[in-house]
Amino acid sequence: MPERLxxxxxxxxxxxxFRPAAVVVERGVVVDILSVGDRxxxxxxxxxxxxxVLLPGLVDSHVHVNExxxxxWEGFRSATLAAAAGGVTTFVDMPLNSIPATTTPAALAVKKAAAQPSAFVDVGFWGGAVPESLGMLAxxxxxxxxxxxxxxxxxxxxxxxxxxxSQLAxxxxxxxxxxxxxxxxxxxPALLHEPPAHAAGALGRGYEAFLASRPPASEASAIDAVIAEARRTGARAHILHLSDAGSLPAIRAAKADGIRLTVETCPHYLTIAAEDIPDGASEFKCCPPIREASNRDRLWEGVVDGTIDAIVSDHSPSTVDLKRSGGGDFGLAWGGIAGLQVGLSAVWTEARMRGIPLESVLxxxxxxxxxVAGLTGAGAIEVGAPAHLTVFGVDDPFRVEAAELLHRNPITAxxxxxxxxxxxxxxxxxxxIYNVTEGAAGAAPRFRGKPKGRLLSAAVGAVS
Incomplete structure (x- = not known):
């Protein structure tokens, strides 16, 4: 008989x-949930x-691995190690910025071949809808x-x-x-304010100019278009990385009308405010941008009332040189926040300051x-589910040091x-697969074994 845990x-x-429990695991699956003292x-x-606290392994449906x-910029080994250290046991990889982009079955096969020997957690894949692939998505x-x-x-x-x-339609x-x-x-794009051609993309080191270049109206207009097409076609649609809280009423109304719509936001929109971003700090650049504190407060209202369906990292790393391009010019630096390892900690820190309980965020x-992704068997502790589990020290102090994170490049907002x-x-x-040991030098991460993550398929299930 195989050993039980x-x-x-x-x-x-x-x-x-939250309640006391003993979770029984056999052959990698939860086989029983008992009273905490049961033998x-x-x-x-x-x-x-x-x-x-004992949590189900976290799920992140928005990660850019780039391999x-x-x-x-980032690879499957470094990304999945960072995921495990952040409690994430399943994530879905975006179809860019890898080369080739995941827009064909052949490109998906290349992506899987890169991921298979290196993944410490389970990984699924998004495809890409680009002008060249329309009509050939099936x-x-x-x-x-x-x-x-x-x-x-x-x-x-x-x-x-x-x-x-027309291509969206x-x-x-x-x-x-x-x-x-x-x-x-x-x-x-019609409502974005791009730098003039003679500036070669430069916006300067002040965050205000970058924020003004990507106004909320641009996000709201695009979201309205997505809602209209989802209403017309009946298709399932999802709004990525919502930063404009002004779009929440339209999203609420669409959901109330039965449109198949979901929406996510990200830790950086919930924990950072535009007013606090220093000049030249291009590690904070992302698109759509981090907006003002008042906008952040309204995003939290969308979290609490259930309008927002998911909080995901949008982990979009690059090299330090790219993030610092132009000496901190927000028009020239690469956009994207690296935060796969720290998302829950950041959001929980903000939530508890707002009096929001952990069980409301989880x-x-x-x-x-x-x-959001249509993943089965992920994100819950229940009989029959894979035993993806994580332990979260709710009061543990955690000072983020970019050089100590497991992301490939030591730069993060x-x-x-x-x-x-x-x-x-x-x-x-x-x-x-991961634990933290405490010693005289502080907390040290430790990993066990070889990469054993599975590549997940929406069509045929998990593939080892």
Missing amino acids: VIRAGRSFLGGA VAGAKTAIVPDDA PGRTE PLHAAGVYGFKCFLAPSGVDEFGHLDR AAMEEIAAIDSRLIVHAED PLYTTGPAR YDHRVLSGRIRRTWLRGRA
Whole structure:
């Protein structure tokens, strides 16, 4: 009989609430959930301390790994190690900025070949809807992508073009026909204020000029277009990285009308305010941009009232040189926030200051992104589910040092921030893959074993 593992915790997140439980694992699957003191014969036991909680492995449906092609930005080994250290046991990889972009079945095969030997956590894949691939999405859908990403404004990389309004309509029709989902970077290029041609893209070191170049009206216009096409076609649509809280009423109304619409936001929009971004600090550049504190407050209202379905990292790293391009000029620096490892800690720190309980935030890190992507068996501790589990020390102090994170490049908007709450231990299918040991030098991460993450397919299930 295979060895059983029982994990006992005074606070286990089960069915949306905390309660004492003993979670029994066999062959990588949760086989029983018992009272915390129940005996389990022949089982190895792990005890979660009283100052920590047992959570389902977190799910992140928005991660840019960039391998192959731009592996110096991030690769599957570094990204999945950082994920495990952040409690994330399942993520879905974006179809850019790798080369080739994941817009064909052949490109998906290349991506999987890069991921398979290096993944410490489970990884699924989004496909891309670009002008050249419209009318040919069905084969990539059949190959197992969880849906299709498109941009309505330039993506920043030449190999992943954006859709105009007529192409958005065509993509929605195609998505509806194959019953997939379209996930949309929603900015209207007609309402973006690009630098003049003679400036060669430069905006200067002040954040205000960059913020003004990507106004809320651009986001709102694009979101309105997505809602209109989802209404017309009946297709499933998802709004990526919402930064404009002014669009929440339109999203609420669309959902109330039964439109198949979901929306995510990101830790950086919930924890950082434009007013606090120093001149030249291009590690804070992302698109759409981090907006003002008043906007951040209204985004939190969308989190609390359930309008926002998921909080995801939008981990979009690059090299330090690219992030510092132009000496901190916000027009010239690469846009993207590296934060895969620290998302829950950052959001929990902000939530507790606002009096929002942890159990209100956790669904947006677990079942929420799982539903957004259509992942099955992820984000919940329940009988029959994979034993993806993590231990979170809710009061553990956590000072972020970019050089100590497991992301490939030591630059992040969270550098030097002091957070509350840290992941202490992570299991993948009942196998301990990460823990933090405390010593004289402080907390040190430790990994066990070889990469054992699986590549997930929406079409045929997990593939080892």
